[in-house]
Amino acid sequence: MDHEMHYFHLKKRRSFLLFIFMCITLKTALCFNISSTSTLTFAEAYSPLFSKFNIQRSSDDKTVNLILNRFSGSGIISSDYYNYGFFSASIKMPSEYTAGIVVAFYTSNVDTFEKNHDELxxxxxxxxxxxxxxxxxxxYGKGSVSRGREERYRMWFDPxxxxxxxxxxxxPKNTIFYVDNIPIREVIRHEAMKGDYPSKPMSIYATIWDASSWATNGGKxxxxxxxxxxxxxxKDLVLEGCIVDPTDQLLSTNCTDQIDQLIAKDYSTITSEGRRSMKWFRERYMYYSYCYxxxxxxxxxxxxxxxxxxREMFKTSGRLRNKMKFGGSHRRHRRSRDARRRISKGDN
Incomplete structure:
Protein backbone atom coordinates (compact mmCIF):
# COMPACT_ATOMS: atom_id res chain seq x y z
CA MET A 1 0.00 0.00 0.00
CA ASP A 2 2.87 2.38 0.84
CA HIS A 3 4.41 1.61 -2.54
CA GLU A 4 1.09 2.36 -4.28
CA MET A 5 0.69 5.65 -2.41
CA HIS A 6 4.26 6.62 -3.28
CA TYR A 7 3.58 5.85 -6.95
CA PHE A 8 0.34 7.88 -6.82
CA HIS A 9 2.04 10.92 -5.33
CA LEU A 10 4.95 10.62 -7.75
CA LYS A 11 2.57 10.44 -10.70
CA LYS A 12 0.61 13.41 -9.38
CA ARG A 13 3.84 15.39 -8.91
CA ARG A 14 4.97 14.61 -12.44
CA SER A 15 1.61 15.77 -13.81
CA PHE A 16 1.92 19.00 -11.84
CA LEU A 17 5.46 19.58 -13.11
CA LEU A 18 4.33 18.94 -16.68
CA PHE A 19 1.48 21.43 -16.23
CA ILE A 20 3.91 24.05 -14.88
CA PHE A 21 6.23 23.33 -17.79
CA MET A 22 3.38 23.88 -20.25
CA CYS A 23 2.39 27.13 -18.56
CA ILE A 24 5.86 28.62 -18.30
CA THR A 25 7.54 27.18 -21.37
CA LEU A 26 4.80 26.30 -23.84
CA LYS A 27 2.50 29.16 -22.84
CA THR A 28 -0.72 27.32 -23.59
CA ALA A 29 -4.23 28.62 -23.16
CA LEU A 30 -4.48 26.63 -19.92
CA CYS A 31 -2.56 29.33 -18.11
CA PHE A 32 -4.04 32.67 -19.12
CA ASN A 33 -6.76 34.02 -21.37
CA ILE A 34 -7.58 37.03 -23.48
CA SER A 35 -10.48 38.85 -21.84
CA SER A 36 -13.85 37.37 -22.67
CA THR A 37 -15.30 38.44 -25.98
CA SER A 38 -18.71 37.91 -27.56
CA THR A 39 -18.83 35.73 -30.66
CA LEU A 40 -21.10 36.40 -33.61
CA THR A 41 -22.88 34.32 -36.22
CA PHE A 42 -21.83 34.61 -39.83
CA ALA A 43 -24.94 36.63 -40.70
CA GLU A 44 -24.22 39.07 -37.85
CA ALA A 45 -20.59 39.58 -38.84
CA TYR A 46 -19.81 38.79 -42.47
CA SER A 47 -21.00 38.63 -46.05
CA PRO A 48 -19.64 36.63 -49.02
CA LEU A 49 -16.78 38.40 -50.77
CA PHE A 50 -16.26 36.11 -53.74
CA SER A 51 -17.19 32.58 -54.93
CA LYS A 52 -20.27 32.11 -52.77
CA PHE A 53 -20.53 28.55 -54.15
CA ASN A 54 -17.33 27.72 -52.25
CA ILE A 55 -18.58 29.07 -48.90
CA GLN A 56 -20.32 26.59 -46.58
CA ARG A 57 -22.13 27.77 -43.44
CA SER A 58 -23.04 25.49 -40.53
CA SER A 59 -26.67 24.97 -39.55
CA ASP A 60 -26.25 27.24 -36.49
CA ASP A 61 -24.40 29.81 -38.65
CA LYS A 62 -21.49 29.94 -36.17
CA THR A 63 -18.97 28.18 -38.42
CA VAL A 64 -18.07 28.89 -42.03
CA ASN A 65 -15.89 26.76 -44.32
CA LEU A 66 -13.95 28.48 -47.08
CA ILE A 67 -13.03 26.20 -49.97
CA LEU A 68 -10.34 26.27 -52.64
CA ASN A 69 -10.75 23.97 -55.63
CA ARG A 70 -9.72 24.02 -59.28
CA PHE A 71 -12.57 26.44 -60.03
CA SER A 72 -11.84 29.12 -57.45
CA GLY A 73 -10.83 30.11 -53.96
CA SER A 74 -13.30 31.91 -51.72
CA GLY A 75 -13.56 34.76 -49.28
CA ILE A 76 -15.75 36.68 -46.86
CA ILE A 77 -15.80 40.31 -45.73
CA SER A 78 -17.20 41.98 -42.62
CA SER A 79 -20.58 43.60 -43.18
CA ASP A 80 -19.27 46.84 -41.64
CA TYR A 81 -16.22 49.09 -41.51
CA TYR A 82 -14.52 49.60 -38.14
CA ASN A 83 -12.61 52.56 -36.81
CA TYR A 84 -10.14 50.55 -34.68
CA GLY A 85 -11.13 47.32 -32.96
CA PHE A 86 -10.36 43.75 -31.91
CA PHE A 87 -10.92 41.11 -34.59
CA SER A 88 -10.59 37.39 -33.98
CA ALA A 89 -11.45 33.96 -35.34
CA SER A 90 -10.64 30.35 -34.56
CA ILE A 91 -9.21 28.83 -37.72
CA LYS A 92 -8.41 25.27 -38.74
CA MET A 93 -6.17 24.86 -41.78
CA PRO A 94 -6.47 22.37 -44.63
CA SER A 95 -4.42 19.20 -44.21
CA GLU A 96 -2.50 16.90 -46.54
CA TYR A 97 -0.60 18.56 -49.41
CA THR A 98 -1.15 22.33 -49.17
CA ALA A 99 1.77 23.80 -51.14
CA GLY A 100 0.90 27.03 -52.93
CA ILE A 101 -2.12 27.76 -50.73
CA VAL A 102 -2.59 30.97 -48.76
CA VAL A 103 -5.21 31.38 -46.04
CA ALA A 104 -5.53 34.98 -44.88
CA PHE A 105 -7.23 36.80 -42.01
CA TYR A 106 -6.71 40.53 -42.36
CA THR A 107 -8.08 44.07 -42.24
CA SER A 108 -8.06 46.44 -45.21
CA ASN A 109 -9.80 49.42 -46.79
CA VAL A 110 -8.51 48.94 -50.34
CA ASP A 111 -12.10 48.94 -51.67
CA THR A 112 -12.59 52.51 -50.46
CA PHE A 113 -9.05 53.94 -50.61
CA GLU A 114 -7.69 52.10 -53.64
CA LYS A 115 -4.30 53.85 -53.93
CA ASN A 116 -4.08 55.01 -50.36
CA HIS A 117 -5.15 51.97 -48.37
CA ASP A 118 -4.27 50.60 -44.93
CA GLU A 119 -3.89 46.93 -44.09
CA LEU A 120 -3.05 44.53 -41.25
CA TYR A 140 0.66 48.89 -44.44
CA GLY A 141 -0.48 52.46 -43.96
CA LYS A 142 -1.57 55.01 -46.53
CA GLY A 143 -0.62 52.79 -49.46
CA SER A 144 2.88 52.07 -48.12
CA VAL A 145 3.15 48.72 -49.93
CA SER A 146 6.76 49.46 -50.90
CA ARG A 147 7.59 49.75 -47.19
CA GLY A 148 6.26 46.41 -46.05
CA ARG A 149 6.68 45.58 -42.39
CA GLU A 150 6.54 41.82 -42.59
CA GLU A 151 7.65 39.23 -40.08
CA ARG A 152 7.62 35.48 -40.77
CA TYR A 153 7.26 32.59 -38.39
CA ARG A 154 6.73 28.86 -38.15
CA MET A 155 4.06 27.19 -36.06
CA TRP A 156 4.78 25.47 -32.76
CA PHE A 157 1.70 23.27 -33.28
CA ASP A 158 -0.06 21.56 -36.17
CA PRO A 159 -2.76 24.05 -37.32
CA PRO A 172 -4.66 54.51 -32.28
CA LYS A 173 -1.75 53.69 -29.96
CA ASN A 174 -0.69 50.16 -30.86
CA THR A 175 -1.36 47.05 -32.90
CA ILE A 176 -0.96 43.55 -31.42
CA PHE A 177 -1.13 40.22 -33.24
CA TYR A 178 -2.18 37.24 -31.12
CA VAL A 179 -2.02 33.48 -31.69
CA ASP A 180 -4.31 31.81 -29.18
CA ASN A 181 -3.48 33.83 -26.07
CA ILE A 182 0.09 34.65 -26.99
CA PRO A 183 0.97 38.15 -28.21
CA ILE A 184 3.45 37.42 -30.97
CA ARG A 185 4.03 40.96 -32.23
CA GLU A 186 3.33 44.52 -31.13
CA VAL A 187 3.72 47.69 -33.17
CA ILE A 188 3.56 50.84 -31.06
CA ARG A 189 2.59 53.91 -33.04
CA HIS A 190 5.55 56.26 -33.39
CA GLU A 191 5.12 59.87 -34.43
CA ALA A 192 7.78 59.45 -37.13
CA MET A 193 5.66 56.74 -38.83
CA LYS A 194 3.23 59.46 -39.97
CA GLY A 195 0.81 57.88 -42.44
CA ASP A 196 2.52 54.50 -42.34
CA TYR A 197 0.42 53.61 -39.30
CA PRO A 198 -3.07 52.43 -40.35
CA SER A 199 -5.59 55.05 -39.32
CA LYS A 200 -8.57 54.85 -41.70
CA PRO A 201 -11.62 52.61 -41.14
CA MET A 202 -11.13 49.05 -42.34
CA SER A 203 -13.17 45.94 -43.15
CA ILE A 204 -12.16 42.47 -41.97
CA TYR A 205 -11.50 39.72 -44.51
CA ALA A 206 -10.96 35.96 -44.52
CA THR A 207 -9.85 34.21 -47.71
CA ILE A 208 -8.30 31.08 -49.17
CA TRP A 209 -6.65 31.27 -52.59
CA ASP A 210 -4.10 29.85 -55.01
CA ALA A 211 -0.75 31.62 -54.58
CA SER A 212 1.31 29.09 -56.51
CA SER A 213 3.52 31.83 -57.95
CA TRP A 214 5.16 32.63 -54.59
CA ALA A 215 3.73 30.98 -51.46
CA THR A 216 5.89 27.84 -51.17
CA ASN A 217 9.63 27.89 -51.83
CA GLY A 218 9.33 30.95 -54.03
CA GLY A 219 6.75 29.31 -56.27
CA LYS A 220 8.64 26.06 -56.84
CA LYS A 235 -15.53 29.94 -36.15
CA ASP A 236 -15.68 31.90 -32.85
CA LEU A 237 -16.07 35.08 -34.88
CA VAL A 238 -15.30 38.26 -32.95
CA LEU A 239 -15.62 41.80 -34.31
CA GLU A 240 -15.40 44.48 -31.63
CA GLY A 241 -14.97 48.14 -32.50
CA CYS A 242 -16.66 51.32 -33.60
CA ILE A 243 -18.79 50.69 -36.70
CA VAL A 244 -18.56 53.64 -39.09
CA ASP A 245 -19.25 54.95 -42.55
CA PRO A 246 -15.70 55.22 -44.00
CA THR A 247 -16.60 58.45 -45.81
CA ASP A 248 -17.65 60.16 -42.55
CA GLN A 249 -15.34 63.08 -41.78
CA LEU A 250 -16.01 63.03 -38.01
CA LEU A 251 -14.83 59.50 -37.22
CA SER A 252 -12.63 60.32 -34.24
CA THR A 253 -15.38 62.38 -32.57
CA ASN A 254 -18.08 59.78 -33.15
CA CYS A 255 -15.93 56.90 -31.84
CA THR A 256 -14.08 58.54 -28.95
CA ASP A 257 -15.92 56.66 -26.18
CA GLN A 258 -15.71 53.28 -27.89
CA ILE A 259 -12.00 53.73 -28.67
CA ASP A 260 -11.36 54.60 -25.02
CA GLN A 261 -13.20 51.43 -24.00
CA LEU A 262 -11.12 49.40 -26.48
CA ILE A 263 -7.85 50.78 -25.12
CA ALA A 264 -8.99 49.93 -21.58
CA LYS A 265 -9.51 46.23 -22.47
CA ASP A 266 -7.11 43.68 -20.99
CA TYR A 267 -5.93 42.53 -24.40
CA SER A 268 -4.90 46.08 -25.40
CA THR A 269 -1.94 46.03 -23.02
CA ILE A 270 0.65 43.24 -22.89
CA THR A 271 1.23 42.07 -19.33
CA SER A 272 4.61 41.00 -17.95
CA GLU A 273 3.52 37.39 -18.48
CA GLY A 274 2.55 38.27 -22.03
CA ARG A 275 5.98 39.84 -22.59
CA ARG A 276 7.65 36.60 -21.50
CA SER A 277 5.36 34.64 -23.80
CA MET A 278 6.13 36.92 -26.74
CA LYS A 279 9.88 36.67 -26.10
CA TRP A 280 9.58 32.87 -25.94
CA PHE A 281 7.76 32.77 -29.27
CA ARG A 282 9.93 35.24 -31.17
CA GLU A 283 13.25 33.73 -30.11
CA ARG A 284 12.17 30.26 -31.19
CA TYR A 285 9.82 30.64 -34.15
CA MET A 286 10.45 33.94 -35.96
CA TYR A 287 12.65 33.42 -39.01
CA TYR A 288 12.48 36.83 -40.71
CA SER A 289 11.96 40.38 -39.44
CA TYR A 290 12.08 43.60 -41.42
CA CYS A 291 13.49 45.37 -38.37
CA TYR A 292 16.73 43.38 -38.73
CA ARG A 311 19.34 40.90 -33.09
CA GLU A 312 21.95 38.18 -32.54
CA MET A 313 19.69 35.64 -34.27
CA PHE A 314 19.60 37.42 -37.62
CA LYS A 315 21.89 38.27 -40.50
CA THR A 316 21.87 41.74 -42.02
CA SER A 317 19.28 40.36 -44.47
CA GLY A 318 16.79 39.92 -41.63
CA ARG A 319 17.01 36.14 -41.98
CA LEU A 320 18.27 33.67 -39.39
CA ARG A 321 22.01 33.14 -39.04
CA ASN A 322 21.41 29.45 -38.48
CA LYS A 323 18.98 27.86 -40.90
CA MET A 324 15.76 26.74 -39.26
CA LYS A 325 14.43 23.34 -40.20
CA PHE A 326 10.67 23.58 -40.47
CA GLY A 327 10.24 20.16 -38.95
CA GLY A 328 12.35 21.27 -35.97
CA SER A 329 13.10 24.51 -34.22
CA HIS A 330 15.74 26.89 -32.99
CA ARG A 331 18.75 25.49 -31.15
CA ARG A 332 17.55 27.14 -27.93
CA HIS A 333 14.26 25.28 -28.08
CA ARG A 334 16.07 21.94 -27.91
CA ARG A 335 16.87 22.71 -24.30
CA SER A 336 13.12 22.97 -23.66
CA ARG A 337 12.61 19.51 -25.16
CA ASP A 338 15.38 18.17 -22.95
CA ALA A 339 13.65 19.70 -19.94
CA ARG A 340 10.40 18.05 -20.95
CA ARG A 341 12.15 14.67 -21.17
CA ARG A 342 13.60 15.13 -17.70
CA ILE A 343 10.16 15.95 -16.31
CA SER A 344 8.62 12.89 -17.97
CA LYS A 345 11.34 10.72 -16.37
CA GLY A 346 10.82 12.27 -12.95
CA ASP A 347 14.29 13.87 -12.83
CA ASN A 348 14.65 17.13 -10.92
Whole structure:
Protein backbone atom coordinates (compact mmCIF):
# COMPACT_ATOMS: atom_id res chain seq x y z
CA MET A 1 0.00 0.00 0.00
CA ASP A 2 2.87 2.38 0.84
CA HIS A 3 4.41 1.61 -2.54
CA GLU A 4 1.09 2.36 -4.28
CA MET A 5 0.69 5.65 -2.41
CA HIS A 6 4.26 6.62 -3.28
CA TYR A 7 3.58 5.85 -6.95
CA PHE A 8 0.34 7.88 -6.82
CA HIS A 9 2.04 10.92 -5.33
CA LEU A 10 4.95 10.62 -7.75
CA LYS A 11 2.57 10.44 -10.70
CA LYS A 12 0.61 13.41 -9.38
CA ARG A 13 3.84 15.39 -8.91
CA ARG A 14 4.97 14.61 -12.44
CA SER A 15 1.61 15.77 -13.81
CA PHE A 16 1.92 19.00 -11.84
CA LEU A 17 5.46 19.58 -13.11
CA LEU A 18 4.33 18.94 -16.68
CA PHE A 19 1.48 21.43 -16.23
CA ILE A 20 3.91 24.05 -14.88
CA PHE A 21 6.23 23.33 -17.79
CA MET A 22 3.38 23.88 -20.25
CA CYS A 23 2.39 27.13 -18.56
CA ILE A 24 5.86 28.62 -18.30
CA THR A 25 7.54 27.18 -21.37
CA LEU A 26 4.80 26.30 -23.84
CA LYS A 27 2.50 29.16 -22.84
CA THR A 28 -0.72 27.32 -23.59
CA ALA A 29 -4.23 28.62 -23.16
CA LEU A 30 -4.48 26.63 -19.92
CA CYS A 31 -2.56 29.33 -18.11
CA PHE A 32 -4.04 32.67 -19.12
CA ASN A 33 -6.76 34.02 -21.37
CA ILE A 34 -7.58 37.03 -23.48
CA SER A 35 -10.48 38.85 -21.84
CA SER A 36 -13.85 37.37 -22.67
CA THR A 37 -15.30 38.44 -25.98
CA SER A 38 -18.71 37.91 -27.56
CA THR A 39 -18.83 35.73 -30.66
CA LEU A 40 -21.10 36.40 -33.61
CA THR A 41 -22.88 34.32 -36.22
CA PHE A 42 -21.83 34.61 -39.83
CA ALA A 43 -24.94 36.63 -40.70
CA GLU A 44 -24.22 39.07 -37.85
CA ALA A 45 -20.59 39.58 -38.84
CA TYR A 46 -19.81 38.79 -42.47
CA SER A 47 -21.00 38.63 -46.05
CA PRO A 48 -19.64 36.63 -49.02
CA LEU A 49 -16.78 38.40 -50.77
CA PHE A 50 -16.26 36.11 -53.74
CA SER A 51 -17.19 32.58 -54.93
CA LYS A 52 -20.27 32.11 -52.77
CA PHE A 53 -20.53 28.55 -54.15
CA ASN A 54 -17.33 27.72 -52.25
CA ILE A 55 -18.58 29.07 -48.90
CA GLN A 56 -20.32 26.59 -46.58
CA ARG A 57 -22.13 27.77 -43.44
CA SER A 58 -23.04 25.49 -40.53
CA SER A 59 -26.67 24.97 -39.55
CA ASP A 60 -26.25 27.24 -36.49
CA ASP A 61 -24.40 29.81 -38.65
CA LYS A 62 -21.49 29.94 -36.17
CA THR A 63 -18.97 28.18 -38.42
CA VAL A 64 -18.07 28.89 -42.03
CA ASN A 65 -15.89 26.76 -44.32
CA LEU A 66 -13.95 28.48 -47.08
CA ILE A 67 -13.03 26.20 -49.97
CA LEU A 68 -10.34 26.27 -52.64
CA ASN A 69 -10.75 23.97 -55.63
CA ARG A 70 -9.72 24.02 -59.28
CA PHE A 71 -12.57 26.44 -60.03
CA SER A 72 -11.84 29.12 -57.45
CA GLY A 73 -10.83 30.11 -53.96
CA SER A 74 -13.30 31.91 -51.72
CA GLY A 75 -13.56 34.76 -49.28
CA ILE A 76 -15.75 36.68 -46.86
CA ILE A 77 -15.80 40.31 -45.73
CA SER A 78 -17.20 41.98 -42.62
CA SER A 79 -20.58 43.60 -43.18
CA ASP A 80 -19.27 46.84 -41.64
CA TYR A 81 -16.22 49.09 -41.51
CA TYR A 82 -14.52 49.60 -38.14
CA ASN A 83 -12.61 52.56 -36.81
CA TYR A 84 -10.14 50.55 -34.68
CA GLY A 85 -11.13 47.32 -32.96
CA PHE A 86 -10.36 43.75 -31.91
CA PHE A 87 -10.92 41.11 -34.59
CA SER A 88 -10.59 37.39 -33.98
CA ALA A 89 -11.45 33.96 -35.34
CA SER A 90 -10.64 30.35 -34.56
CA ILE A 91 -9.21 28.83 -37.72
CA LYS A 92 -8.41 25.27 -38.74
CA MET A 93 -6.17 24.86 -41.78
CA PRO A 94 -6.47 22.37 -44.63
CA SER A 95 -4.42 19.20 -44.21
CA GLU A 96 -2.50 16.90 -46.54
CA TYR A 97 -0.60 18.56 -49.41
CA THR A 98 -1.15 22.33 -49.17
CA ALA A 99 1.77 23.80 -51.14
CA GLY A 100 0.90 27.03 -52.93
CA ILE A 101 -2.12 27.76 -50.73
CA VAL A 102 -2.59 30.97 -48.76
CA VAL A 103 -5.21 31.38 -46.04
CA ALA A 104 -5.53 34.98 -44.88
CA PHE A 105 -7.23 36.80 -42.01
CA TYR A 106 -6.71 40.53 -42.36
CA THR A 107 -8.08 44.07 -42.24
CA SER A 108 -8.06 46.44 -45.21
CA ASN A 109 -9.80 49.42 -46.79
CA VAL A 110 -8.51 48.94 -50.34
CA ASP A 111 -12.10 48.94 -51.67
CA THR A 112 -12.59 52.51 -50.46
CA PHE A 113 -9.05 53.94 -50.61
CA GLU A 114 -7.69 52.10 -53.64
CA LYS A 115 -4.30 53.85 -53.93
CA ASN A 116 -4.08 55.01 -50.36
CA HIS A 117 -5.15 51.97 -48.37
CA ASP A 118 -4.27 50.60 -44.93
CA GLU A 119 -3.89 46.93 -44.09
CA LEU A 120 -3.05 44.53 -41.25
CA UNK A 121 -2.34 40.95 -42.33
CA UNK A 122 -2.05 37.48 -40.93
CA UNK A 123 -1.24 35.14 -43.83
CA UNK A 124 -0.82 31.38 -43.51
CA UNK A 125 1.37 29.63 -46.08
CA UNK A 126 0.75 25.99 -46.96
CA UNK A 127 3.47 23.46 -47.59
CA UNK A 128 4.27 20.09 -49.11
CA UNK A 129 3.04 17.07 -47.18
CA UNK A 130 5.08 16.47 -44.05
CA UNK A 131 6.35 20.05 -43.84
CA UNK A 132 5.05 22.60 -41.36
CA UNK A 133 2.72 25.46 -42.19
CA UNK A 134 4.30 28.90 -41.84
CA UNK A 135 2.69 32.29 -41.37
CA UNK A 136 3.51 35.97 -41.59
CA UNK A 137 2.20 39.29 -40.31
CA UNK A 138 2.39 42.63 -42.09
CA UNK A 139 1.31 46.25 -41.80
CA TYR A 140 0.66 48.89 -44.44
CA GLY A 141 -0.48 52.46 -43.96
CA LYS A 142 -1.57 55.01 -46.53
CA GLY A 143 -0.62 52.79 -49.46
CA SER A 144 2.88 52.07 -48.12
CA VAL A 145 3.15 48.72 -49.93
CA SER A 146 6.76 49.46 -50.90
CA ARG A 147 7.59 49.75 -47.19
CA GLY A 148 6.26 46.41 -46.05
CA ARG A 149 6.68 45.58 -42.39
CA GLU A 150 6.54 41.82 -42.59
CA GLU A 151 7.65 39.23 -40.08
CA ARG A 152 7.62 35.48 -40.77
CA TYR A 153 7.26 32.59 -38.39
CA ARG A 154 6.73 28.86 -38.15
CA MET A 155 4.06 27.19 -36.06
CA TRP A 156 4.78 25.47 -32.76
CA PHE A 157 1.70 23.27 -33.28
CA ASP A 158 -0.06 21.56 -36.17
CA PRO A 159 -2.76 24.05 -37.32
CA UNK A 160 -4.55 21.30 -39.28
CA UNK A 161 -5.41 19.16 -36.25
CA UNK A 162 -7.46 21.65 -34.23
CA UNK A 163 -8.75 25.19 -34.42
CA UNK A 164 -6.57 27.96 -32.98
CA UNK A 165 -7.55 31.54 -32.31
CA UNK A 166 -5.85 34.30 -34.32
CA UNK A 167 -6.51 37.92 -33.38
CA UNK A 168 -5.66 41.45 -34.44
CA UNK A 169 -5.91 44.31 -31.98
CA UNK A 170 -5.82 47.73 -33.66
CA UNK A 171 -5.93 50.96 -31.65
CA PRO A 172 -4.66 54.51 -32.28
CA LYS A 173 -1.75 53.69 -29.96
CA ASN A 174 -0.69 50.16 -30.86
CA THR A 175 -1.36 47.05 -32.90
CA ILE A 176 -0.96 43.55 -31.42
CA PHE A 177 -1.13 40.22 -33.24
CA TYR A 178 -2.18 37.24 -31.12
CA VAL A 179 -2.02 33.48 -31.69
CA ASP A 180 -4.31 31.81 -29.18
CA ASN A 181 -3.48 33.83 -26.07
CA ILE A 182 0.09 34.65 -26.99
CA PRO A 183 0.97 38.15 -28.21
CA ILE A 184 3.45 37.42 -30.97
CA ARG A 185 4.03 40.96 -32.23
CA GLU A 186 3.33 44.52 -31.13
CA VAL A 187 3.72 47.69 -33.17
CA ILE A 188 3.56 50.84 -31.06
CA ARG A 189 2.59 53.91 -33.04
CA HIS A 190 5.55 56.26 -33.39
CA GLU A 191 5.12 59.87 -34.43
CA ALA A 192 7.78 59.45 -37.13
CA MET A 193 5.66 56.74 -38.83
CA LYS A 194 3.23 59.46 -39.97
CA GLY A 195 0.81 57.88 -42.44
CA ASP A 196 2.52 54.50 -42.34
CA TYR A 197 0.42 53.61 -39.30
CA PRO A 198 -3.07 52.43 -40.35
CA SER A 199 -5.59 55.05 -39.32
CA LYS A 200 -8.57 54.85 -41.70
CA PRO A 201 -11.62 52.61 -41.14
CA MET A 202 -11.13 49.05 -42.34
CA SER A 203 -13.17 45.94 -43.15
CA ILE A 204 -12.16 42.47 -41.97
CA TYR A 205 -11.50 39.72 -44.51
CA ALA A 206 -10.96 35.96 -44.52
CA THR A 207 -9.85 34.21 -47.71
CA ILE A 208 -8.30 31.08 -49.17
CA TRP A 209 -6.65 31.27 -52.59
CA ASP A 210 -4.10 29.85 -55.01
CA ALA A 211 -0.75 31.62 -54.58
CA SER A 212 1.31 29.09 -56.51
CA SER A 213 3.52 31.83 -57.95
CA TRP A 214 5.16 32.63 -54.59
CA ALA A 215 3.73 30.98 -51.46
CA THR A 216 5.89 27.84 -51.17
CA ASN A 217 9.63 27.89 -51.83
CA GLY A 218 9.33 30.95 -54.03
CA GLY A 219 6.75 29.31 -56.27
CA LYS A 220 8.64 26.06 -56.84
CA UNK A 221 5.81 24.03 -55.31
CA UNK A 222 2.38 24.69 -56.80
CA UNK A 223 -1.13 23.86 -55.69
CA UNK A 224 -1.82 20.21 -56.51
CA UNK A 225 -5.52 19.88 -57.24
CA UNK A 226 -5.40 16.10 -56.91
CA UNK A 227 -5.82 16.86 -53.19
CA UNK A 228 -8.84 19.19 -53.59
CA UNK A 229 -11.01 20.44 -52.06
CA UNK A 230 -8.89 22.44 -49.63
CA UNK A 231 -11.11 23.49 -46.73
CA UNK A 232 -10.33 25.99 -43.99
CA UNK A 233 -12.73 26.39 -41.08
CA UNK A 234 -13.54 29.71 -39.40
CA LYS A 235 -15.53 29.94 -36.15
CA ASP A 236 -15.68 31.90 -32.85
CA LEU A 237 -16.07 35.08 -34.88
CA VAL A 238 -15.30 38.26 -32.95
CA LEU A 239 -15.62 41.80 -34.31
CA GLU A 240 -15.40 44.48 -31.63
CA GLY A 241 -14.97 48.14 -32.50
CA CYS A 242 -16.66 51.32 -33.60
CA ILE A 243 -18.79 50.69 -36.70
CA VAL A 244 -18.56 53.64 -39.09
CA ASP A 245 -19.25 54.95 -42.55
CA PRO A 246 -15.70 55.22 -44.00
CA THR A 247 -16.60 58.45 -45.81
CA ASP A 248 -17.65 60.16 -42.55
CA GLN A 249 -15.34 63.08 -41.78
CA LEU A 250 -16.01 63.03 -38.01
CA LEU A 251 -14.83 59.50 -37.22
CA SER A 252 -12.63 60.32 -34.24
CA THR A 253 -15.38 62.38 -32.57
CA ASN A 254 -18.08 59.78 -33.15
CA CYS A 255 -15.93 56.90 -31.84
CA THR A 256 -14.08 58.54 -28.95
CA ASP A 257 -15.92 56.66 -26.18
CA GLN A 258 -15.71 53.28 -27.89
CA ILE A 259 -12.00 53.73 -28.67
CA ASP A 260 -11.36 54.60 -25.02
CA GLN A 261 -13.20 51.43 -24.00
CA LEU A 262 -11.12 49.40 -26.48
CA ILE A 263 -7.85 50.78 -25.12
CA ALA A 264 -8.99 49.93 -21.58
CA LYS A 265 -9.51 46.23 -22.47
CA ASP A 266 -7.11 43.68 -20.99
CA TYR A 267 -5.93 42.53 -24.40
CA SER A 268 -4.90 46.08 -25.40
CA THR A 269 -1.94 46.03 -23.02
CA ILE A 270 0.65 43.24 -22.89
CA THR A 271 1.23 42.07 -19.33
CA SER A 272 4.61 41.00 -17.95
CA GLU A 273 3.52 37.39 -18.48
CA GLY A 274 2.55 38.27 -22.03
CA ARG A 275 5.98 39.84 -22.59
CA ARG A 276 7.65 36.60 -21.50
CA SER A 277 5.36 34.64 -23.80
CA MET A 278 6.13 36.92 -26.74
CA LYS A 279 9.88 36.67 -26.10
CA TRP A 280 9.58 32.87 -25.94
CA PHE A 281 7.76 32.77 -29.27
CA ARG A 282 9.93 35.24 -31.17
CA GLU A 283 13.25 33.73 -30.11
CA ARG A 284 12.17 30.26 -31.19
CA TYR A 285 9.82 30.64 -34.15
CA MET A 286 10.45 33.94 -35.96
CA TYR A 287 12.65 33.42 -39.01
CA TYR A 288 12.48 36.83 -40.71
CA SER A 289 11.96 40.38 -39.44
CA TYR A 290 12.08 43.60 -41.42
CA CYS A 291 13.49 45.37 -38.37
CA TYR A 292 16.73 43.38 -38.73
CA UNK A 293 16.85 43.60 -42.53
CA UNK A 294 19.59 46.21 -42.93
CA UNK A 295 19.74 45.62 -46.68
CA UNK A 296 16.18 46.83 -47.22
CA UNK A 297 16.31 49.29 -44.33
CA UNK A 298 19.85 50.54 -43.53
CA UNK A 299 18.13 52.64 -40.88
CA UNK A 300 15.41 50.59 -39.15
CA UNK A 301 11.90 52.08 -39.46
CA UNK A 302 10.99 54.30 -36.50
CA UNK A 303 8.66 51.83 -34.77
CA UNK A 304 11.32 49.10 -34.62
CA UNK A 305 12.54 48.19 -31.16
CA UNK A 306 15.85 46.37 -31.53
CA UNK A 307 15.98 43.55 -29.01
CA UNK A 308 19.56 42.25 -28.43
CA UNK A 309 18.46 38.61 -28.03
CA UNK A 310 16.64 38.86 -31.36
CA ARG A 311 19.34 40.90 -33.09
CA GLU A 312 21.95 38.18 -32.54
CA MET A 313 19.69 35.64 -34.27
CA PHE A 314 19.60 37.42 -37.62
CA LYS A 315 21.89 38.27 -40.50
CA THR A 316 21.87 41.74 -42.02
CA SER A 317 19.28 40.36 -44.47
CA GLY A 318 16.79 39.92 -41.63
CA ARG A 319 17.01 36.14 -41.98
CA LEU A 320 18.27 33.67 -39.39
CA ARG A 321 22.01 33.14 -39.04
CA ASN A 322 21.41 29.45 -38.48
CA LYS A 323 18.98 27.86 -40.90
CA MET A 324 15.76 26.74 -39.26
CA LYS A 325 14.43 23.34 -40.20
CA PHE A 326 10.67 23.58 -40.47
CA GLY A 327 10.24 20.16 -38.95
CA GLY A 328 12.35 21.27 -35.97
CA SER A 329 13.10 24.51 -34.22
CA HIS A 330 15.74 26.89 -32.99
CA ARG A 331 18.75 25.49 -31.15
CA ARG A 332 17.55 27.14 -27.93
CA HIS A 333 14.26 25.28 -28.08
CA ARG A 334 16.07 21.94 -27.91
CA ARG A 335 16.87 22.71 -24.30
CA SER A 336 13.12 22.97 -23.66
CA ARG A 337 12.61 19.51 -25.16
CA ASP A 338 15.38 18.17 -22.95
CA ALA A 339 13.65 19.70 -19.94
CA ARG A 340 10.40 18.05 -20.95
CA ARG A 341 12.15 14.67 -21.17
CA ARG A 342 13.60 15.13 -17.70
CA ILE A 343 10.16 15.95 -16.31
CA SER A 344 8.62 12.89 -17.97
CA LYS A 345 11.34 10.72 -16.37
CA GLY A 346 10.82 12.27 -12.95
CA ASP A 347 14.29 13.87 -12.83
CA ASN A 348 14.65 17.13 -10.92
Missing amino acids: DIEFLGNVKGKAWRFQTNM TKDSHRYSILWT QKVNYRFEPFVTEF DNIRYPVPPPECVIVPSE
